[in-house]
Amino acid sequence: MLSKIEFDIINMLYENDKLTEKELAIKLYKDVEKIKVAKKKLSDKGYLIDSRVSITGEKILKEHEIENAIILAAGMSTRFVPLSFEKPKGLLKVKGQVLIERQILQLREKGIDEIIIVVGYMKEQFKYLIDKFGVILIETKEYEKKNNHSSIYAARKYLKNSIITSSDLYFKENIFQKYAYDAYYTAVYKRGKTAERGIILDEDDRILNTMYGDRCYDIWVTLGYAFFNQRFSNNLIKILDAIYDLPETYNKFWADIQDENLKELYMYAKLCDENVIYEFDSLEELRKFDKKYLVNSESNIMRQVCYMLGAREDEIIDIESLRKIKKTLFRFKFRDCFYICDVAENDNYKISYEGYVYYLCRDIKKKFVRLYKIDKSIKVMGKNDYNIKKDLKQVYEYSKEFIDYHKRALPLCAAENVISKFVNLPLTYGFQERYIMNNTYSFNMEDNFIGCEKLFPFYQKISEICSIMFGARYTDARPFSGMNCIDMIVKTVCKPGDKIMILGKEHGGHASVKPVVERLGLKTFIAPFSVKNLDLKYEELNDMVKREKIQYILLAPSDIIKAFDLEKIDTSSCVLMWDCSQLLGLIAAKLCKNPLDNMDNVIMFAGTHKTFPGPASGLIMTNEKYLHDRMETQINPKYLRHSQMHQKISLLFALIEFEMYGVDYMAHMVHCSNYLGEKLQEAGYDIARVNGQISYTHQIFIRCDENLMNTIYDNAYRCEVTLNKKVKELFNGYGIRIGTQEIARYNWDDNALDIVAKIVKLLSQKNIDIDRVLKLKNKLPEKKLSYTFLDKEINDFWELERY
Structure with missing residues (x-):
């Protein structure tokens, strides 16, 4: 044996x-x-x-040969709206292949010829498979009320040494097999908390116990297909015969019945790589895997919805089924508004959901696609622009509750930025003294202070705008700064002993990252980096992550003239923590790639006072619910008691201002970097370039020897010119970093930049003529902020100081 x-x-x-x-x-x-x-x-x-x-x-x-395969395809997949209204999920084409057809071909490749498909919902659409592949179709009429154990029971006469799989699975590799030791279920390892069915295994991978809930954390879970050997099949049929018609059996999965009878229905786990088995529970999940579904899902319903709203398919997001209210309803978000769609004919002019009333939109001409919105007067034909006035009005109403005065000095160093009169407003109203616990997604009055409900709408508005500006499904604005973001993320997401890769200080990484993560008990690895290319060595990085089983990558570039190609990083088995403090404004303006658009397992965070002209605050964003869940209820009040609400509300004002003016500001900032860099090179400085360009950001790198670096720095101090000296391999040993984000905010033109170049050139002289520098500085234009609202647009807010 x-x-x-x-x-x-x-x-x-x-x-x-x-x-x-x-x-x-x-x-x-x-x-x-x-x-x-x-x-x-x-x-x-x-x-x-x-x-x-x-x-x-x-x-x-x-002697252990698998005899057939049974594919379960009877369900409606109600969470896969709106596509599931038109086609069974198993018949969707993913990466160029119909899901069920791909599995049939993989089974045949392993020599499994007898294939039975259990159908129910839209059964007629599966009939072509009989002629194409010679499969056997059987029907269950009880799936809707009895779940997938009814499909198993309908196929009971075919149960022997049988593979049991679902039509909507996608196996990246062929993990079927022709021979099996005993019954098994494919399983993958899930890091963090999961809603999947966790399993406890012995040393031979036999399933000893199963569980759901809080205990399912960093655990193997059943996912994919199963194999019933003859012993398992006989015992399961015997149990189903006894309990099938009992009311308490209704709605159970076959795996639930196994859990209750694990002694008779034991099986083993076939351990698999998580990146091999894909199960798409919603259109949003499929969009991440197959980008085609972002632009064209081939759904008539989606096509009609887009026509009514003047939208692209990728603008229809956060789609969810409302089957508990009515099977034909689903909700989605378009820009900053939520809609409910009913794909069945009805006479309703309003729908109530979660305390809100959605009213039928006007000008709808499609008979079976009816849209509802939280606004009686909405007109959906044509394209809506971002409504600045609406947001200003909302923020004004929120701000009536809090008035006081607070002002902050504006920093002048290259790593900081100036904020406008408009963004300064909340710093004067008295928000700083007020408390609120929790965040947008976990707020409740029971654990809070009376009066905090007046602060909560500000958090909601920040999340709403970040969803529009950054495509962030989950936003957390509670941290105080970019460094505080790192502290909060690592404390809540990682655990002592985990492995983390960081960007080395010599290669532009933030100097505080290594001591912070090591203090929290993480084992650090330095990311491979090419000083010649000023970029990561992506192939080496991915190999190291895989070889060392590194769970996290934390990239916090402080010195950067070109953003990394993050999409070259394989995050299938790790989490990428991306500190975009230096690039946040560029990302918001779409002048720099946003990893939240196309990558999985990403946390993007930033200090909000560099290229993004906001207060010194912090912002965390992710599209991954499991990462959001780890942070949401722990950051506050566990690690952060008072979140400095005046900064958060100032950040909200900055977000609204940036939505209006940010693109023009960022474009001018990058122009300033390259124009000034060219002038400094003409003046004799060694200016770094990447791909032939001086900068794609706000930063300029001057490379020099140690003596020249110290001369420039000392003269800058004496002449009140703010810049940074750098002792790093990134600068070939020594250098000076210049930032243009503040002078760009003043909208200085090329003539002004010519003067700036002359001043920086003079800073290299050992016996500098300070008077000459001062005369040049006096020729510079006035420091008047541009790219902000005019005074007339914010007078109403200033009047709040009278309260």
């Missing part, structure tokens, strides 16, 4: 006798030493000859 590991080894070697012991260990998630011991036993027993399966070994395999 072979052990489980011995069987798995000959099964794998039968398919590929070139596999090394190390490769077998990786595929089976076992130690190499265990593989070596098992292989020796197999050789001693005559099942292997020089790593090839012998005739005796083949005979053993064929």
Whole structure:
């Protein structure tokens, strides 16, 4: 009798006798030493000859042959609205292949010819598969009330040594097999908290227990397909015969019934890489995997909705089924507004949901697609622009509750920015003294202070605007600064002993990151970097992450003239924490790539006072619910008691201002960097370039020796010119960093930049003529802020000081 590991080894070697012991260990998630011991036993027993399966070994395999496959395809997939109203999910085309057809081909590739498909919802659409693949269709009429155990029961006469899979799964690799030791369920490892079904395994990967809820944290979970051997099939049919018609059995999955009868229905886990098995619960999840669904889902309903709103498909987001209210309803977000859509004919002019009333939109001419919005007078034909006046009015109403005076000095160093009179407003109203616990998504009065409900709308508005500006599904504005963001994220997302890769200080990384993460008990690795290219070595980085099993990558560039190509980083097995403090304004203006657009497992955060002209505050954004959940209820009040509300509301004002003026401001800022850099190079300075360009950001790198660096810095101090000196490999040893974000905010033209270049040139002289520098400075234009609202637009806010 072979052990489980011995069987798995000959099964794998039968398919590929070139596999090394190390490769077998990786595929089976076992130690190499265990593989070596098992292989020796197999050789001693005559099942292997020089790593090839012998005739005796083949005979053993064929005693465990899988006889057929049953594909479950009866459900409606109600969460997959609106596509599920028109087509069963298993018939969607993903990466160029119909989901169910891809699985049929993979099964056939493994020699499994008898394939049974259990249908129900839109069963007629599956009939073509009979002629195309010779499959057997059987129907269950009870799926809607009895869930997927009714599909198993409908196929009971076919149950033997059977693979059980779902039509809507996508296996990146063919993980089906022709032979199996015993019943099993494919499983993947989920880091963090998960809503999936967790499993506890013994050393042979036999499932000892299953669970849901809070205990499902950093755990193997069942996901993908299952294999029922004859023993399992017989026992399951016997149990279903006894309980099938009981009311308490309704709505159960077959896995629920297994959980209740694990002694008779035990099985093993087939451990798989998480990046091989894909199960799409919603259109939003499919969009991340197949970008085609962002622009064209081939859905008539989506096409009609887009026509009514003058929208592109990728602007229809946050889609969710409202099946608990009515099966034909779904909700979505377009720009800053939520809509409800009903795909069935009705006479309703309003729908109530979560305390809001959605009214039927006017000018709707499509008979079976009716849109509802929280506004009686909405007109949906044509394209809506961002409504600045509406936001100003809302913020004004929020601000009536809090008035006091507070002013902050404006910094002049290159890493900071100036904020406008408009953004300064909330710093004077008395928000600083007030308390609110929790964030937008976890707010409740029970754990809060009376009066905090007046602050809560500001948090909501920040999240709403960040959704528009950055495409962020979850926003957290509670941290005090960019560095505080790092502290909060690492404390809540990571745990002591985890491995984290960081950007080295020598390569422009923030100097505080390493001591902070090491203080919190994380093991650090330095990201591979090319000083020549001023960029990461992406292939080496990805290899190191995989080889060292690094769970997190934290990139916090302080010195950067070109953003990293983050999409080259493989985040399938790790989380990327991206500190975009230096680039936040550029990302908001769409002049720099946003990793939230196309990448998974990303937390983007920033200090909000550099290229983005806001207060010294912090902002965390992610599109991953599991990461959001880790941070949401821990940051405050666990690690942060008072969130400095005056900064948060000032940030909100800055977001609104930037939405109006940010694109022009950022474009001028980058122009200033390149124009000034060219002038400094003409003056004799060694100016760094990347891809032939001086800068894609607000920063300019001057490379020089130590003496010249100190001369420039000392003269700058004496002449009241703010800049930074750098002792880093990134600057070939020594250098000066200049930032143009503030002079761009004053909208200085090229003539002014010519004067700035002359001043910086003079700073290199050992015996500098300070009077000459001062005369040049006096020729500079007035420091008058541009790219902000006019005084007449904010007079109403100033009047609040009278209260």
